[in-house]
Amino acid sequence: xxxxxxxxxxxxxxxxxxxxATVGISKYAVxxxxxxxxxxxxxxxxxxxxxxxLGEIESVKAVSDIYAPISGEIVEVNAALPGQLDxxxxxxxxxxxxxxxxxxxxxxxxxLMDQAAYDATVxx
Amino acid sequence: MTAGVLPVxxxxxxxxxxxxAADELLAEEAERRGGLVIRLYAWSEPTVSLGxxxxxxxxxxxxAIAGLPIVRRPSGGGALVHGTDLTYAAAVPRxxxxxxxxxxxxDAMHGAMVAVLGMLGFDARLHLPSxxxxxxxxxxxxxxxxxxxxxxxxxGRSAMPTDPKVMGSAQRRLGTTVLQHGSLLLTTCxxxxxxxxxxxxAELAGKAPEWxxxxxxxxxxxxxxxxxxxxxxxxxxxxxxxxxxxxxxxxGRFRDRRWTARR
Numbered sequence: 001x002x003x004x005x006x007x008x009x010x011x012x013x014x015x016x017x018x019x020x021a022t023v024g025i026s027k028y029a030v031x032x033x034x035x036x037x038x039x040x041x042x043x044x045x046x047x048x049x050x051x052x053x054l055g056e057i058e059s060v061k062a063v064s065d066i067y068a069p070i071s072g073e074i075v076e077v078n079a080a081l082p083g084q085l086d087x088x089x090x091x092x093x094x095x096x097x098x099x100x101x102x103x104x105x106x107x108x109x110x111x112l113m114d115q116a117a118y119d120a121t122v123x124x
Numbered sequence: 125m126t127a128g129v130l131p132v133x134x135x136x137x138x139x140x141x142x143x144x145a146a147d148e149l150l151a152e153e154a155e156r157r158g159g160l161v162i163r164l165y166a167w168s169e170p171t172v173s174l175g176x177x178x179x180x181x182x183x184x185x186x187x188a189i190a191g192l193p194i195v196r197r198p199s200g201g202g203a204l205v206h207g208t209d210l211t212y213a214a215a216v217p218r219x220x221x222x223x224x225x226x227x228x229x230x231d232a233m234h235g236a237m238v239a240v241l242g243m244l245g246f247d248a249r250l251h252l253p254s255x256x257x258x259x260x261x262x263x264x265x266x267x268x269x270x271x272x273x274x275x276x277x278x279x280g281r282s283a284m285p286t287d288p289k290v291m292g293s294a295q296r297r298l299g300t301t302v303l304q305h306g307s308l309l310l311t312t313c314x315x316x317x318x319x320x321x322x323x324x325x326a327e328l329a330g331k332a333p334e335w336x337x338x339x340x341x342x343x344x345x346x347x348x349x350x351x352x353x354x355x356x357x358x359x360x361x362x363x364x365x366x367x368x369x370x371x372x373x374x375x376g377r378f379r380d381r382r383w384t385a386r387r
Contacts, residue, residue: 061230061294062295
């Protein structure tokens with residue numbers, strides 16, 4: 001499996017076969033939010049720039065933006081996820097994926113953190 | 125950044141969209157200054173502020189708040205009916221000690237208010253989760269009870285899990301900052317139908333109030349600053365002063381039905 005990369009804003013992105021990239025939010029972020037109650041996904045076909053909001057997630061008392069870790073076009077969303085938010089906590093790097101993006105520039109991922117670097121930021 | 129200072133603005137009454145736009149700018153001010161900032165404000169008329177994802181249909185169908193103007197907050201949580209409350213917005217950079225986890229900023233703001241209310245003779249505390257808690261999806265914020273909300277024991281009674289909530293807050297966690305909205309219910313709100321009203325501090329005091337909104341805010345913001353080792357500093361001008369054009373421009377988004385009825 002290709003290496004997962006992380007943004008400072010706690011999203012992960014993983015290159016997939018066919019040139020697509022899957023995006024989700026880290027286990028740390030899910031645990032920090034606690035008690036998720038609502039999620040809004042972007043429409044398929046939306047173009048996003050790295051750092052732009054691609055969706056929102058609400059916990060009992062906080063709403064957080066989900067930011068695009070890379071630029072590209074949203075080609076698929078995990079439509080089942082808003083109805084099964086527990087999946088985000090149970091399997092944040094698998095069944096809890098949020099969107100698939102067709103990257104504008106696959107090399108953009110090189111600027112993100114690897115797992116070790118991300119783990120170091122959330123522990124500091 | 126002005127080191128060692130917690131800037132606090134006390135703003136004149138404004139309508140809902142103007143207040144939301146000002147708070148959006150407040151979050152940017154927190155980033156610019158690199159620390160906690162607080163804006164205290166009032167409303168030009170009784171107004172419902174809806175949580176970021178509360179269904180508009182539920183609010184518009186509610187007899188309890190019928191006819192009141194509605195503005196949607198960027199922050200989460202339940203609907204607040206403003207008019208007899210002390211409303212605040214606080215913002216911190218996410219790198220701030222209170223910006224990391226949602227509960228840190230709640231506890232800082234609410235813990236200081238518990239201390240102030242204690243000084244005024246209230247038996248106040250932070251709410252602990254209970255099996256008696258009402259449903260978490262009730263329309264009105266004061267009909268909900270979340271861990272860390274400020275609750276007050278009724279005079280002459282022992283503490284109960286169902287003690288009334290007098291202060292609640294909700295956050296918007298932005299890319300680099302956290303914006304927290306909150307409300308302290310000073311007195312019950314007559315703009316809400318009688319069966320949906322909640323007791324405020326005046327009703328729960330059991331005696332004539334010895335405080336005003338300003339005196340409460342004075343003590344509260346001073347206590348908020350203490351654990352950070354900084355000093356609260358009321359700003360000589362309203363936050364809106366000098367930012368009127370920018371606020372008016374941004375308020376358009378909050379007036380837009382597409383925002384208010386986004387869900």
